[in-house]
Amino acid sequence: MDGLAYAAANSALSLFDGLPEGLVDSPVNKLDSVLPGPSLINIAGEREPPLFVSILLHGNEVTGLLTLQQLLREYRAQERPLPRSLLLFVGNVQAARYGVRRLAGQADYNRIWAGGNQPEHIMAERLLHELRGRELFAAVDIHNNTGKNPLYACINRIDPRFINLARQFSKTLVYFTEPREVIAMAMAEFCPSVTLECGQPGELEGISRASAYLQHCLTLDAIDTTTPTDDEVDIFHTVAKILVPKDASVGFAHRENRYDICLPEDFDSLNFRLLPHDSHFGWRYNKAVSLRAVDNDMRDVSDQYFCYEEDDIVTRRRFLPSMLTKDVRVIYQDCLGYIMEHYPINDRA
Numbered sequence: 001m002d003g004l005a006y007a008a009a010n011s012a013l014s015l016f017d018g019l020p021e022g023l024v025d026s027p028v029n030k031l032d033s034v035l036p037g038p039s040l041i042n043i044a045g046e047r048e049p050p051l052f053v054s055i056l057l058h059g060n061e062v063t064g065l066l067t068l069q070q071l072l073r074e075y076r077a078q079e080r081p082l083p084r085s086l087l088l089f090v091g092n093v094q095a096a097r098y099g100v101r102r103l104a105g106q107a108d109y110n111r112i113w114a115g116g117n118q119p120e121h122i123m124a125e126r127l128l129h130e131l132r133g134r135e136l137f138a139a140v141d142i143h144n145n146t147g148k149n150p151l152y153a154c155i156n157r158i159d160p161r162f163i164n165l166a167r168q169f170s171k172t173l174v175y176f177t178e179p180r181e182v183i184a185m186a187m188a189e190f191c192p193s194v195t196l197e198c199g200q201p202g203e204l205e206g207i208s209r210a211s212a213y214l215q216h217c218l219t220l221d222a223i224d225t226t227t228p229t230d231d232e233v234d235i236f237h238t239v240a241k242i243l244v245p246k247d248a249s250v251g252f253a254h255r256e257n258r259y260d261i262c263l264p265e266d267f268d269s270l271n272f273r274l275l276p277h278d279s280h281f282g283w284r285y286n287k288a289v290s291l292r293a294v295d296n297d298m299r300d301v302s303d304q305y306f307c308y309e310e311d312d313i314v315t316r317r318r319f320l321p322s323m324l325t326k327d328v329r330v331i332y333q334d335c336l337g338y339i340m341e342h343y344p345i346n347d348r349a
Contacts, residue, residue, distance in 0.1 A: 010032075010037040010093075011037055011038065011106075011120050011122075012038075012123060012126075013037070013038055013040060013127055014037060014040070015039070015042075016039055016040070016041040016042065018041075018042070018043070018044075019043055020034055020041065022034045023041075023069075023072075024069050025069070028065055028066075028096050028099075029096060029097050029099065031090070031093045037093060038089070038090065038109075038127075039093075040087065040088070040127055040130060041086075041087070041090065042085070042087055043072075043082060043086040044081065044085050045081055045083055045085035045218070046082065046083050046084065047084050047085070048135070049085070049134070049135040050086055050087045050137060051084055051086055051087070051136075051137050051138055051139075051214075051218055052136050052137075052138070052139040052140070052190075053086060053087070053089070053139075053214065054089040054091065054142070054187075055067075055068060055088070055089070056090055056091045056093065056096055057091040057109040057110040057141070057143070058091075058095070058102065058109065058110065058143065058144075059092045059093070059096035059097070059098065059099065059100055059101060059103075060095070060096075060099050060100055060101050060144075060201060061101075061142075061143050061144035062144070063142060063143075063144050063198040063199075063201055063202060063210060064142030064143070064210070065090070065096075066202065067142060067214065068088065068214075070207065071211050071214055082218055083219045084137065084217075084218045086218070087131075089127065091109045092106070092109045101329065101330060101333060106120060107119075107120040107121065108333070108334070110141075110143075111181040111182065112124040113128070113183050113185065113186035114185070114186070124183075128186060131190055134190075135191075136190050136191040137191065137217075137220075137223075138191050138192045138193070138194070139184070139187035139188075139193040139194070140193075140196060140217065141183050141184045141193075141195045143196065143198065144197070144198055144200055144206070145199060145200060145323055146200070146326070146327040147267075147268030147327075148200070148268040148269055149199065149268075149272065149323060150170075150172060150199075151169070151170050151172075151196075151197065151198060151205065151209055152169075152172040152173065152174060152197050152272075153166035153167070153170050153172075153194050153195065153196055153197065154166070154176060154184065154195035154196075154197065155174075155184075155193075155194055156182075156184055156188050156193065158175060158235075158345060159192070160224065160225050160226060161192040161225055162188070162192050162193065163227070163233060163235070163345070164224040164226070164228065165194050165217075165223050166194040167228065167232065167233045168213060168216055169194070169196055169209065169213045171232070171233055171234055172234050172272070173233055173234065173235045173236070174197075174238060174340065175235055175236070175237045175238070175343055176237070176238040182195070196213065197323075198210050227346075228345070229346060230344050233345070236340040236343060237341050237342075238322070238339070239296065239340065240295045240339040241293070241294060241336075241337070241339070242292070242305075242321075242335060242336040242338070242339065243291070243292040243293070243335050243336060244331050244332070245289050245292070247289070248260040248286065248289040250263065250328060250331060251263070251328075252265050252326050253265060255283055255311075257283075257311075258285075259285060260284070260285060260289050261282060261283070261284055261285075261286075261291065261313075262282055262283040262284075262285065263281075263282040263326075264282060267282070267324055268325060268326055270321050271321055271323065271324050271337070272320065272321075273320070273321070274318060274320050275319055275321065276315070277315060277317055277318050278314055279314065279315040279318075280312060280314060281306065281315055282312075283311045283313060284308055284311060284312075284313050285311060287308075290302065290306070290308070291306050291313060291336070293305045293306065303316070304316060304317060305319060319339045319340070320339070320340045320341065321338065321339060322340050323337045324337035325337060
């Protein structure tokens, strides 16, 4: 069976009432021997409503699985139930087998939550159907970055409940409304919803922080509805994403003209660093291609952010980048990174 057929045949949602045997101890690349595909698992706890947690929407982002395994092992060792019931969604176990974001022919599991007709879209609608009419305490989606980033949390609504839930993970928050097809956006219709960005896959700090955060959520009585001050939280708003044309070659080195677009070797160290106007961003050796920046309405705003001086790519205005990645596959499948601005919540109250 080829990759496309394999993905389609294993994209139906499976439902489990109770923890499947072997899930807690399975290596990520063997998870498809425990779960037949994307799965919604109901784990009973001491109280309701349940906490919804989604992991492995991208098969190479393993921190979510490692965090849940650590947490569940601790409670199993103590022979104690969870303090709150847990609804666990495990996403792309087929891609996890190969350590990739998604398989060829698959839709991105974090771009399928606003409708569509591929098998993955149908699976997503089935899961949302299962949740409709159920009360949920909160929703937490756990991810990793491919580039160097601090640990931070994302929200899709400027709502005190969302902000307070997210700031228990990090003071640094990112508010975004695009892409609108992410699971966190869909879950925001049901309950306060956050995304945890836990650094690079498997890093101990990300696992430790995510585990402590889930423990906090499971024991929390209620989510604070008080609007925090700007001293208590730093919110940044994504205003554009940076794209590389799919027919352009991109690489990371110092002035390598064998690439159409060449970016510095430490390119991802620019994440969450304010770049002044006229900052050097990289080199362009094929004048027929350019970096593109598109805003949240998919309008081309490239000229607002980048200009070209000889071979140099230069910033036209100051901005704060995030999620800049050196993973070429991710660059072509998704984007090079995002452009952010500070979002002072108290000035907008």
